Amino acid sequence: MSVSTTDSLLVINCGSSSVKSALFDGQSEQRLLGCAIERIGLPEGRLLVIGAEGEAIHEESLSLADHASAIAKLFAWLDESGHKEPVRAVGHRLVHGGPRYRTAQRVDDEVLGQLRELIPFDPIHLPSEVAGIEAVANALPGIAQVACFDTSFHRHLPAVARTFPLPRKLLDRGIHRYGFHGLSYEYILETLLERDEPSAQGGRIIVAHLGNGASMAAILDGTCVDTTMGFTSAGGLVMGSRSGDLDPGLLIFLLEHDGMSTDDLKRMLVRDGGMKGVSGISSDVRELLAAEEIHPEAAEALELFCYQARKFLGALAAAMGGLDMLVFTAGIGEHSPVIRNRICAGLDWMGLTLDGERNRENSYQISSDYSRVKVLVMPTNEELMIARQTRRLVG
Structure with a gap:
């Protein structure tokens, strides 16, 4: 197993009971490894690490109470395997950016607070995604974190496509069409x-x-x-x-x-x-x-x-x-x-x-x-x- 000697970027996607992540070389964009922690808060959890060639390089059974524990476990494994030190930034997938965030954002205390306020827009996905950002901040204080939104790709929707036929006051509160899977669409277009x-x-x-x-x-x-x-x-x-x-x-x-x-x-x-x-x-x-x-x-x-x-x-x-x-x-x-x-x-x-x-x-x-x-x-x-x-x- 090779260890990156250049700066790397860690990508994290937090689900309701899982944390999926991937480590990329920051220059070549090569995917160095992928990690999946499953069944968080449930019995019979598992950590699985996949190498650059798709081979399983580590697997263990574990029991983790919450996303904070899962992120801590992820960074512990990265540290033990020699991958933690080159990580210079962490990017997170957030399904919903609400009316405020139309592009990816570098996370600071203000942005994190506003993301918490957005949870009512997407109570299924945002709680675990915000928890993931908080857990990384606790595990690696000061590391750069970026929130990448699935809604951003659709930010230029014309009003006629974006607007629901509801009272205007709801539109003013951000109740309109957002669209999702934007990270996938942006990759395809690029x-x-x-x-x-x-x-x-x-x-x-x-x-x-x-x-x-x-x-x-x-x-x-x-x-x-x-x-x-x-x-x-x-x-x-x-x-x-x-x-x-x-x-x-x-x-x-x-x-x-x-x-x-x-x-x-x-x-x-x-x-x-x-x-x-x-x-x-x-x-x-x-x-x-x-x-x-x-x-x-x-x-x-x-x-x-x-x-x-x-x-x-x-x-x-x-x-x-x-x-x-x-x-x-x-x-x-x-x-x-x-x-x-x-x-x-x-x-x-x-x-x-x-x-x-x-x-x-x-x-x-x-x-x-x-x-x-x-x-x-x-x-x-x-x-x-x-x-x-x-x-x-x-x-």
């Missing part, structure tokens, strides 16, 4: 620019980030002009366990006539909805594909996912006046030719046709030679995007 894809600078692109959480972004001449997720990351497309868009009157009905509490609604919309709810089997597309011939509910969930994705794709194309490029990314988008084919089926009218063999082989370009719309499959790298934003701020 990569397209590096590859000199003409549409990246002067064209109409839809990026479909399809994973357990799923969204799409419409990018016109290099700027995001619309996206499917809204005020929270539960809106838009049907997802693994998230409902996506619903009639708001249904939620009122469930509250008033079905005896549901707000906690019941949160659970249904975020953890028990989506394809998991419709199928009654799983939120995992791979499991649903394996079960669809036996269980009609699994087939129905997949059909709903693909139908809604195709419908949103058409709507975003209409918002831009057409489409030049479609990019599939994230777990489903990158690895499921079956789902890609079903989403694109019947889109010949907009000049989009897949090449069956290219699609099955997960090629970079999967559109046919005579397709007017270029369709690509690209891996995303949100960790690297956080490292880049961190380096740009700390110098």
Whole structure:
């Protein structure tokens, strides 16, 4: 195992019961290692460290009470392995920047206090993410920390795409469409620019980030002009366990006539909805594909996912006046030719046709030679995007 001799950047992504991190060489952008601490606050926790070549270099069972303990364990392992000393900055993924933060921010006491005030905007993600920043500050006092927001990429949404049809006073309080998965979209756009894809600078692109959480972004001449997720990351497309868009009157009905509490609604919309709810089997597309011939509910969930994705794709194309490029990314988008084919089926009218063999082989370009719309499959790298934003701020 090699130890970095140059400054390195640590990227941290705190979930509700996990801390995932990656160490990058600050100059070459090489990923030196990845760490995952799982089941925080639960029995049978685990620390797993993966090397630069994808090999497991350390694994141990542990029990950690909270994120502070997990971060302390992470830095203890980095110190023992010789990786801690070169770390010059830590970048954190924050899902929601609220109305205040439109770009990545270097964290100081004022920023940290304002992030705490933003927790009501995203009570699912922000508490653990803020706890991660606090834990790093305690473990390494004085180290530079940068908050990188998934909402930042969508900061230029025009008012017509950003505004909900609600009383103006709510808009003034920051109640509007934010959009998410921005770190993924920014990485894809930067990569397209590096590859000199003409549409990246002067064209109409839809990026479909399809994973357990799923969204799409419409990018016109290099700027995001619309996206499917809204005020929270539960809106838009049907997802693994998230409902996506619903009639708001249904939620009122469930509250008033079905005896549901707000906690019941949160659970249904975020953890028990989506394809998991419709199928009654799983939120995992791979499991649903394996079960669809036996269980009609699994087939129905997949059909709903693909139908809604195709419908949103058409709507975003209409918002831009057409489409030049479609990019599939994230777990489903990158690895499921079956789902890609079903989403694109019947889109010949907009000049989009897949090449069956290219699609099955997960090629970079999967559109046919005579397709007017270029369709690509690209891996995303949100960790690297956080490292880049961190380096740009700390110098």
